[in-house]
Amino acid sequence: MTKLGFIGLGIMGGPMAAHLAAAGHDVRGHDVSPDAAAKLEAAGGQAAPDIAGAVTGAEVVVTMLPDHPQVEAVVFGQGGVLESAAAGTLLIDMSTIRPETSIEIARRAEPRGIRVLDAPVSGGQAGAERAALSIMAGGAAADFEAARPIFEVMGKTVIHVGPHGAGQVVKAANQLVVGGIYGLVSEAIVLLEASGVDAATGLDVLAGGLAASRILDLKRESMVARRFEPGFRIDLHHKDMGIALAAARQAEVSLPMTALVAQLIAACRAMGHGSLDHSALLKVIERLSGR
Numbered sequence: 670m671t672k673l674g675f676i677g678l679g680i681m682g683g684p685m686a687a688h689l690a691a692a693g694h695d696v697r698g699h700d701v702s703p704d705a706a707a708k709l710e711a712a713g714g715q716a717a718p719d720i721a722g723a724v725t726g727a728e729v730v731v732t733m734l735p736d737h738p739q740v741e742a743v744v745f746g747q748g749g750v751l752e753s754a755a756a757g758t759l760l761i762d763m764s765t766i767r768p769e770t771s772i773e774i775a776r777r778a779e780p781r782g783i784r785v786l787d788a789p790v791s792g793g794q795a796g797a798e799r800a801a802l803s804i805m806a807g808g809a810a811a812d813f814e815a816a817r818p819i820f821e822v823m824g825k826t827v828i829h830v831g832p833h834g835a836g837q838v839v840k841a842a843n844q845l846v847v848g849g850i851y852g853l854v855s856e857a858i859v860l861l862e863a864s865g866v867d868a869a870t871g872l873d874v875l876a877g878g879l880a881a882s883r884i885l886d887l888k889r890e891s892m893v894a895r896r897f898e899p900g901f902r903i904d905l906h907h908k909d910m911g912i913a914l915a916a917a918r919q920a921e922v923s924l925p926m927t928a929l930v931a932q933l934i935a936a937c938r939a940m941g942h943g944s945l946d947h948s949a950l951l952k953v954i955e956r957l958s959g960r
């Protein structure tokens with residue numbers, strides 16, 4: 670049994686923390702939303718009123734927050750993780766944020782004796798709920814091995830991908846592929862429907878051939894039915910495309926398809942769909958054809 674502090678109990682963090690509590694760990698969770706913390710209590714964890722309450726005495730602290738400003742506030746802020754955690758604590762940030770912030774967290778944690786991993790995840794809400802996430806970790810190999818039993822409670826694919834920040838780079842690569850596939854599945858739906866072919870039937874064929882993908886498996890039905898409740902919000906994917914393009918600039922590479930998909934996701938947000946699921950990219954592709 671590990672004493673765990675878990676901060677950020679939203680769509681992803683909620684079920685992840687619940688799995689850790691169900692596996693017998695002592696989980697104290699904190700979220701600015703009291704409803705989120707109450708759900709953790711129902712799952713066998715304890716709700717902490719503030720960050721210090723979740724972190725004090727914890728051997729491992731997990732953060733699962735929207736973006737780098739929230740992670741910086743929680744980790745660096747007054748009464749935050751660096752102030753409240755004891756030397757020897759392992760801090761695992763599982764949020765998707767820019768790699769520079771992950772590197773900065775490790776740099777500022779080191780003099781306090783706090784070890785750090787960036788360990789973003791892929792697999793979506795369904796992956797979090799089924800404890801089937803893909804987890805990509807950056808940081809020291811020994812810290813990754815120490816964290817492995819915790820990761821294995823939440824995920825099925827658990828891989829150490831390199832030093833601090835590398836987990837975030839892999840996640841950026843994941844997000845540009847996911848965005849591209851959503852764009853192309855949307856185009857397939859528009860073409861099928863505009864040609865008078867039943868889109869559900871057409872996508873069933875695609876799902877059985879070389880165009881098969883997890884996105885087609887999990888989302889084709891809801892996309893054809895225009896059900897876009899999140900899931901993963903357009904706002905968050907917009908953030909992730911920004912991270913991918915900034916990483917490309919840093920690495921001095923050209924990613925033209927990523928740039929195009931980023932613009933389409935930005936348009937989706939500008940159309941007022943930021944809080945819908947990222948499969949709502951279909952709405953932009955339809956609009957481009959006047960549909």
Ligand code: NAD
Pocket residue numbers: 676677678679680681682699700701702705733734735736739742743763764765766790791792793794900901902905
């Ligand atoms: P979410 O908005 O549902 O959850 C974030 C939680 O953090 C919320 O409950 C919010 O109240 C809480 N929070 C925000 N600021 C806080 C603070 N200062 N102190 C304490 N709690 C605070 O978001 P999510 O969908 O769970 O995503 C979390 C992270 O995981 C993001 O970085 C996202 O990009 C990534 N991610 C999401 C998915 C997905 O499918 N939703 C998949 C993979 C990765």
